[in-house]
Amino acid sequence: MSEAFSGKFAVVHCGQLVTMAGAPRARRGPAEMRELAIIEDGAMLIADGVIERVGATHALRASLAKEKNIGIIDAQGCVVTPGFVDAHTHIAFTGSRAAEFEQRIEGKTYRQIAAAGGGIANTMRATRLATEEQLLEQTCRHAQWFLRTGTTTIEAKSGYGLSLEAELKILRVIRSLGQKMPLRVAPTLLAAHTVPPEFQQDREGYIALILKDILPQVQRENLARFCDVFCDEHAFTLAESRTILTAAKQAGLGLRMHVEQFAADGGAALAAELGAATADHLECTDVQGIAALARSNVQPVLVPASVFCLGRSHYPQARAMIDAGLSVVLATDFNPGSSPTTSMPFVMFLACQQMKMLPCEALTAATINAAYSLGLGDTVGSLEPGKAADFSIHEFKDHRELAYFAAVPNLPQVFIAGQRVETCPETFSRAVLQGEL
Ligand SMILES: [Zn+2]
Structure with a gap:
């Protein structure tokens, strides 16, 4: 893991923030399974690894105007989904x-x-x-x-x-x-x-x-x-x-x-x-x-x-x-x-x-x-206040492209409990770069 944001940070300008917010149970049948509860130009406020607030970027920005020491991650219009x-x-x-x-x-x-x-x-x-x-x-x-x-x-x-x-x-x-x-x-x-x-x-x-x-x-x-x-x-x-x-x-x-x-x-x-x-x-x-x-x-x-x-x-x-x-x-x-x-x-x-x-x-x-x-629906699986900040920023602008371009080796920015996960294995890169005769 790297880049720990201590305290609070916000993820802003999520082109599609796929929150999956809804009733506290699994989604059944076609109508519920198609409802992703997407917020266009969405944002999340995260404190100590937990999602505190979710909404539109402009609304979150306005409400945070007076707060200091908040880290900002700009998703630059990309799709953000739960992990x-x-x-x-x-x-x-x-x-x-x-x-x-x-x-x-x-x-x-x-x-x-x-x-x-x-x-x-x-x-x-x-x-x-x-x-x-x-x-x-x-x-x-x-x-x-x-x-x-x-x-x-x-x-x-x-x-x-x-x-x-x-x-x-x-x-x-x-x-x-x-x-x-x-x-x-x-x-x-x-x-x-x-x-x-x-x-x-x-x-x-x-x-x-x-x-x-x-x-x-x-x-x-x-x-x-x-x-x-x-x-x-x-x-x-x-x-x-x-x-x-x-x-x-x-x-x-x-x-x-x-x-x-x-x-x-x-x-x-x-x-x-x-x-x-x-x-x-x-x-x-x-x-x-x-x-x-x-x-x-x-x-x-x-x-x-x-x-x-x-x-x-x-x-x-x-x-x-x-x-x-x-x-x-x-x-x-x-x-x-x-x-x-x-x-x-x-x-x-x-x-x-x-x-x-x-x-x-x-x-x-x-x-x-x-x-x-897995009995973990109260903690993970959606991006809602009170849940763990487990999410990925994908390089796509349309969530359907996650499945559609699946054979493309796209590497999302991955966060677990608000911490960015280093997805290139350190041991591997060290071994390759520091070989000896
Ligand atoms: Zn099996």
Whole structure:
């Protein structure tokens, strides 16, 4: 971080100040999701990292005329939005899956690679071997990538440890990440990502480990806010998912679920039955599943970049979900196998291009709706008095260009709690500029 403004400062001449102000809940359905509450030539007054006032630049200027020692940031007519909130990431891992990327290009499927010991198991081996310091170092590197495109809050899952020690190590690293980096982090236990190799012949044994050892220890150390399960015929069945999530709920954790990525198998209905905060993926979810989510107010978290990166064409039915009154969320699903991207603009582009969401709906899904899905809607996701000053100044004059020009490497000015975030990694530039023979 740099350029700390102590005390008060104002951001003025925001060509479009996208405030997302409104009722204190996630936006549902097309009308609410299209309402961005934009202030033309807008301004914000920020004090001690919190937004104090929001309004038109001329009005704010007039009211501040007598105040002294107020720093000014001139946004020069650019678009200013809340920082992106990425509600589904697998940020903490080590190793690379570049070789598998090549294998997939040459025709191998994700499942064939997994059957040969690749996929999640590949990343699991590397992540288990890494020390806490090594894992933290690589995770911080990933965090820089998120910050660079304007993401200021993420959800972060474990799930590449799959043993008591390794899952705890990952969750401790996720906690350290939130302390070491300006990024806000909501931690999720995903011990039920897949059954690890040593339990292939003893699924019940692994589930017992989650219930009797991992979950209680995570609760004791207060290491997670949510519990997630990958519910799929190749991961955990509906019955196994229900068992694990019921225990997690009793332990006081919110619930998130990977469901119906490859088949409409009742995962969405289970998320509704359990009162999950979110049901994620939903590529195959049909009208009955959508209706079940709507009845229980479960937020769908759609991850189109993982569909795209797997080379598939079956995207979730975002339009039907929005029309059914759901408060849709977009996320990257950043992970080394199926979604190697940290860019919310890229996800918004895919949401528009492939799922027919409008740019305004995509922006809502990437900010305020995502914040509420993490239980953080009172703090972040919109630019309103009393909320954290987490925002980005983009180089565009029209907010729709955030999604439209997503493939352009535009680097916004990013602020978290009123502090400007340095998005060029210092360690990298130092290493490049100060090499020795
Ligand atoms: Zn995921």
